[in-house]
Amino acid sequence: MPFKKVLVANRGEIAIRIIRALKDLGIKSVAVYSDVDRLARHVRYADEAFLLGNAPVHDSYLNIEKIIKIALDSGADAIHPGYGFLSENANFAQKCADAGVVFIGPSVDSINLLGNKANARELAKSVDIPVISGTRDFVELEDAFSLAEGLSYPIAVKASFGGGGRGIRFVNSKDQLAAATAIAQKEAFAAFGNGTLYLESQLRNVRHIEIQIIADNFGNIIPLGERECSIQRRNQKLIEECPSLVISPELRRTLSRAAVRLARAANYQNIGTVEFLVTPEKNFFFLEMNTRLQVEHPVTEFTMGVDLVKDQISVASNEELSYDEGDLLSRGWAIECRVVSEDPFMNFKPSIGRVVFAREPAGPGIRVESALYDGVEITAYYDSLLAKVTAWGPDRENARLRLQRALKEFKVVGVATNIPYLQQILDSPDFILGNVDTSFLDSHKLTPLEPDGNAHSIVAIAAGLMKHEERSQKRSKNSNEMNQRSSKWRDAQGAFKERSMGRWIRNI
């Protein structure tokens, strides 16, 4: 049974993305919002919108009881969690099921199984997928020392229930272990409400490669190619592309088969992403599986010609997938970058404030997913993603050039953004050659480019002209009799009056 109405339990660009897919499917959309988001675009684009509460996430986008109540009151058949917030929360998925509302995502059992990193690793091992040597879960910090004996340094301390790069610490030698586990546990507890940790050996010069899959309720599991997400800052992806320069058709097949085996073993339905680390020798290791829609899904959509959000809604409503692996053909190259409100020249300090002017790029091969508008207030309550800009081209270099063109057109006034930093990465010789790995941003210290040498004269001329105009307006005030008469005459004729727009057909 197709859904009639779906609640979107998210905000920002991803809520808009989901509402658009619902419109394309002819399904009514229900938005939810916090008080600071009451004017947001996802609210305005939805068919109905309900207030969740105050801005802090526990009062709003993580308020499970309220979200389910709104779903029931508004008559929604299903809830789409987007990414982040409640998207990988098994408790929320269970409560949806209890309330008789479909959770658009995998089953509670699959989320539970794959959400625990240690269990997911065991599952991967059981279907012959290589895993990085790691330890069992532990809570007592003293256990770290005995567990670390079997591993070689550097070691990563990771949160068992973590995600999004939080709750991870890297340790180069034994004497750093105690401090790192203490911090990781604290961070894991704060972010995920669970301080369980595990240790993992660290690989060097690896690429982050992930395989997108989609599975319906009829046993079809289809891999949709890889994404290269090696450009990361503090474990947060910044630039993603599809396909990857280093993945041969053979390796793609091997990784895809591995991803499908894992999904089948987890009895997986809906969309998911299996993440791998790939070494320069083309050995690969299972990292984790994300049981949700990914931020970077547009690069796959561009090259594979699919609509992953539409498809995930369809399979959740018990429809069979309309395509087979053999129907899919990857075409060209797509590169996405994440525009965030962080100041790259102030140590990536989050920038908050009112965006007084925003203009998004467009044009051939460009797709923008954004929640920006003139006047939007960027607050400290939510993450700093402002927009995703994705470029498609017949090959990697053409996609890169289009992305550069788009970033140049992108204007945001009022908050600092990382756009200049993204432009520098895209222009760096190693990126152009595709020589990237997960340490790229650490090994390529990008220092701020000197501003345009002309900038000072341009700004000075603009400022001087503004002043000049103001002075001449003052001088001509009350003096230009002719002008006044002529404008009265023009008014009488019903001519266009500046700023009134009265005579023109308006459409909103």
Added chain:
Amino acid sequence: MDKKYLIQLNEDLIALAIRDEQGALEACVGTEIDVLENKSWQKIKLEPVGLSGLYLLFLDNVPYELHIEKLASGYEIVFGRETFKVDPITWNGNLTDKPLKEVGTVEPIVRAPMSGIVSEVRVKLGDFVQLGQVLVILESMKMNNEIVAPISGNISDIKVIPDSRVDEGDIIFVISEV
């Protein structure tokens, strides 16, 4: 007849002359000497684009986009990734002594660089702190930001406790130099 202006941009003092050549404006820009010697003139034109503060500046047929906001005195201009607060003054053409750039001193006051919630206070009243030592962890945009001591000294006042909310610019610590 040209009109002359002086514009202070960060540490640069820029001189500008504007003249009307048969209805079209031209500018001469540079140092005071450059402008007094009328070195080179460029055609200029500045027009608002819509009502959102976007302006189009033409310099000899090369277009530049700027965002200009009028302040009580002067303008805030965004060009590229930089924001400038400028207040042009009219200039009579006499050479001025360049305004001296103020020598920067580090305030012994630590202010919140952004709004957020204090998640951890790592020092107590009277503690001696080293330059660069972490004083508090400020959570903002789901990220933990370390606020460090701008100078070495003793903590003489603490204005926050864990979980307190601070706005950008709020005083959080006072450090007295030893």
